[in-house]
Amino acid sequence: MMMELDILLKSVSVVRVTGDTVRNITGINMDSRLVQPGDLFVAVKGTQADGHAYIGKAVEKGAVAVVCEAWPEVQAEGVTYVQVKDSESAVGRLATVFYGDPTSKLQLIGVTGTNGKTTIATLLYNMFRVFGYKCGLCSTVCNYIDDEAVPTEHTTPDPITLNRLLGRMADEGCKYAFMEVSSHAVAQHRIAGLKFAGGIFTNLTRDHLDYHKTFENYRDAKKAFFDGLPKGAFAVTNVDDRNGMIMVQNTKAVVKTYSLRAAADFKAKVLEESFEGMCLDVNGKEVSVPFIGRFNVSNLLAVYAAAVCMGRGAEDVLVALSTLRPVNGRFETIRSKEGVTAIVDYAHTPDALVNVLSTVNEILKRRGEVITVCGAGGNRDKGKRPIMAQEAVKNSDRVIITSDNPRFEEPQEIINDMLAGLDKEEMRKVISIVDRKEAIRTACMMARPGDVVLVAGKGHEDYQEVKGVKHHFDDHEVIKEVFGI
Numbered sequence: 418m419m420m421e422l423d424i425l426l427k428s429v430s431v432v433r434v435t436g437d438t439v440r441n442i443t444g445i446n447m448d449s450r451l452v453q454p455g456d457l458f459v460a461v462k463g464t465q466a467d468g469h470a471y472i473g474k475a476v477e478k479g480a481v482a483v484v485c486e487a488w489p490e491v492q493a494e495g496v497t498y499v500q501v502k503d504s505e506s507a508v509g510r511l512a513t514v515f516y517g518d519p520t521s522k523l524q525l526i527g528v529t530g531t532n533g534k535t536t537i538a539t540l541l542y543n544m545f546r547v548f549g550y551k552c553g554l555c556s557t558v559c560n561y562i563d564d565e566a567v568p569t570e571h572t573t574p575d576p577i578t579l580n581r582l583l584g585r586m587a588d589e590g591c592k593y594a595f596m597e598v599s600s601h602a603v604a605q606h607r608i609a610g611l612k613f614a615g616g617i618f619t620n621l622t623r624d625h626l627d628y629h630k631t632f633e634n635y636r637d638a639k640k641a642f643f644d645g646l647p648k649g650a651f652a653v654t655n656v657d658d659r660n661g662m663i664m665v666q667n668t669k670a671v672v673k674t675y676s677l678r679a680a681a682d683f684k685a686k687v688l689e690e691s692f693e694g695m696c697l698d699v700n701g702k703e704v705s706v707p708f709i710g711r712f713n714v715s716n717l718l719a720v721y722a723a724a725v726c727m728g729r730g731a732e733d734v735l736v737a738l739s740t741l742r743p744v745n746g747r748f749e750t751i752r753s754k755e756g757v758t759a760i761v762d763y764a765h766t767p768d769a770l771v772n773v774l775s776t777v778n779e780i781l782k783r784r785g786e787v788i789t790v791c792g793a794g795g796n797r798d799k800g801k802r803p804i805m806a807q808e809a810v811k812n813s814d815r816v817i818i819t820s821d822n823p824r825f826e827e828p829q830e831i832i833n834d835m836l837a838g839l840d841k842e843e844m845r846k847v848i849s850i851v852d853r854k855e856a857i858r859t860a861c862m863m864a865r866p867g868d869v870v871l872v873a874g875k876g877h878e879d880y881q882e883v884k885g886v887k888h889h890f891d892d893h894e895v896i897k898e899v900f901g902i
């Protein structure tokens with residue numbers, strides 16, 4: 418791949434230049450460690466480091482041009498230096514031009530909100546493949562270029578990886594791409610330069626306050642995604658969430674609403690539900706789906722609304738909806754021979770725990786006990802820890818607090834932060850076991866036929882991250898081993 422630097426620079430506002438801009442660039446990078454000879458290096462100020470400190474390293478590795486925000490004191494001969502106002506948002510714009518402006522060739526739909534992004538983006542991808550289109554997906558679990566799986570580390574990749582992926586999707590003939598837009602991605606302009614055909618808002622509850630500091634900043638990061646949608650795009654929003662209308666206050670996109678409770682463009686209600694699935698009424702038509710939980714009705718309704726906004730007939734969409742299956746690690750049930758139901762779910766926020774547990778309780782109707790196994794991630798929002806413990810205790814008969822990716826923190830200290838949210842009475846329901854495997858085993862041994870064991874927090878993850886190392890760990894595997902199936 419190759420492109421002339423001056424063509425690339427048309428996408429950004431240049432403050433100052435030295436060196437030749439009529440020269441070929443063979444790659445673009447924001448991480449000096451990945452630079453190849455012939456690359457353009459973009460220096461970005463980050464949260465841990467300042468990319469400007471690595472300009473020299475990038476040049477040593479063969480970068481022929483540098484885009485930066487602060488003018489470097491030393492300049493290497495033969496290298497072109499370009500100063501821009503905001504290099505963080507320049508990366509996305511440069512990358513999108515470099516990778517052939519993918520969103521001019523395919524329709525990109527973004528999903529944002531605290532919970533439900535992976536579910537909605539994946540279901541839309543599955544649905545549009547059922548309709549016979551080639552599609553792409555960027556999600557927490559895995560990225561896809563039609564049927565080719567591309568592993569991921571992020572919910573929304575960095576702007577260069579993202580544009581490279583979208584570029585490959587366009588080259589492969591994908592007509593649609595569905596992606597999760599995390600709040601980090603909006604705040605860090607990972608999506609700068611992309612033209613979205615539509616946006617979907619799920620809900621907003623507490624998460625990531627370690628990064629955004631206040632709930633308002635977190636909300637505004639999500640809102641900025643809708644502020645940036647172009648005219649002619651659609652914005653599908655959940656009016657059951659108190660921030661649903663705030664999200665679309667300043668958008669130029671056509672706003673469509675969905676709700677399980679209030680008047681809205683798209684409405685749904687539950688007619689019947691069991692651990693096998695639900696029968697729904699969607700805008701006056703009945704449909705059966707193998708999904709569980711009111712929050713999934715909301716997710717399915719968002720999928721339905723977006724598909725209709727994308728021009729599909731309502732009838733076709735309902736038929737396709739009935740063929741969809743749950744996403745890996747999202748309310749997956751595993752039954753033991755003795756009749757214990759284990760559920761693996763990715764609930765890792767207080768709100769998600771409440772939702773999953775209230776669904777379990779609604780279906781169980783006190784015919785059995787609920788035993789919850791959960792933890793909280795290390796080097797993430799500390800404030801959510803005691804609340805997660807409280808919600809688990811409030812909505813379960815017994816709780817085992819354990820580890821969930823301690824990362825660089827002491828596992829026992831994270832558990833202590835969770836326990837600090839509980840009073841003496843609440844503590845009677847709780848035990849803590851640092852080793853997650855032991856915790857799951859203990860929960861399954863405690864359970865009697867008819868009981869439910871909820872194993873929350875890791876969902877699709879197949880690792881336990883400790884001190885920078887990802888050790889293989891899979892909740893499903895452990896449960897099956899204990900159940901002997």
Ligand SMILES: CC(=O)N[C@H]1[C@@H](OP(=O)(O)OP(=O)(O)OC[C@H]2O[C@@H](n3ccc(=O)[nH]c3=O)[C@H](O)[C@@H]2O)O[C@H](CO)[C@@H](O)[C@@H]1O[C@H](C)C(=O)N[C@@H](C)C(=O)N[C@H](CCC(=O)O)C(=O)O
Binds near residue numbers: 574
């Ligand atoms: C806190 C955070 O979001 N960090 C992300 C951010 O990094 P940063 O800007 O802080 O980078 P930095 O380490 O300070 O470095 C600054 C710059 O110097 C460069 N550098 C650094 C070192 C070096 O030797 N050479 C070099 O050039 C870096 O490449 C970077 O360009 O931008 C990077 C590129 O986009 C991300 O990889 C990185 O994700 C870190 C690893 C991370 O863990 N992020 C998580 C919290 C995250 O983004 N999560 C969200 C949402 C999760 C969800 O709810 O689903 C996600 O979208 O995944």
Ligand SMILES: Nc1ncnc2c1ncn2[C@@H]1O[C@H](COP(=O)(O)OP(=O)(O)OP(=O)(O)O)[C@@H](O)[C@H]1O
Binds near residue numbers: 619747772
């Ligand atoms: N609409 C919803 N409202 C509340 N909770 C939900 C909703 N959809 C899913 N959940 C819960 O949140 C968990 C995560 O769901 P999902 O992976 O779809 O969300 P996400 O927004 O992609 O999360 P992440 O921020 O980690 O990418 C699920 O396992 C479930 O417990």
Ligand SMILES: N[C@H](CCC[C@H](N)C(=O)O)C(=O)O
Binds near residue numbers: 572765793822874875
């Ligand atoms: N995308 C979220 C996922 C959290 C999942 C949970 N298992 C944890 O590790 O905290 C994050 O990185 O905060």
Ligand SMILES: [Mg+2]
Binds near residue numbers: 535536556558
């Ligand atoms: Mg996700």
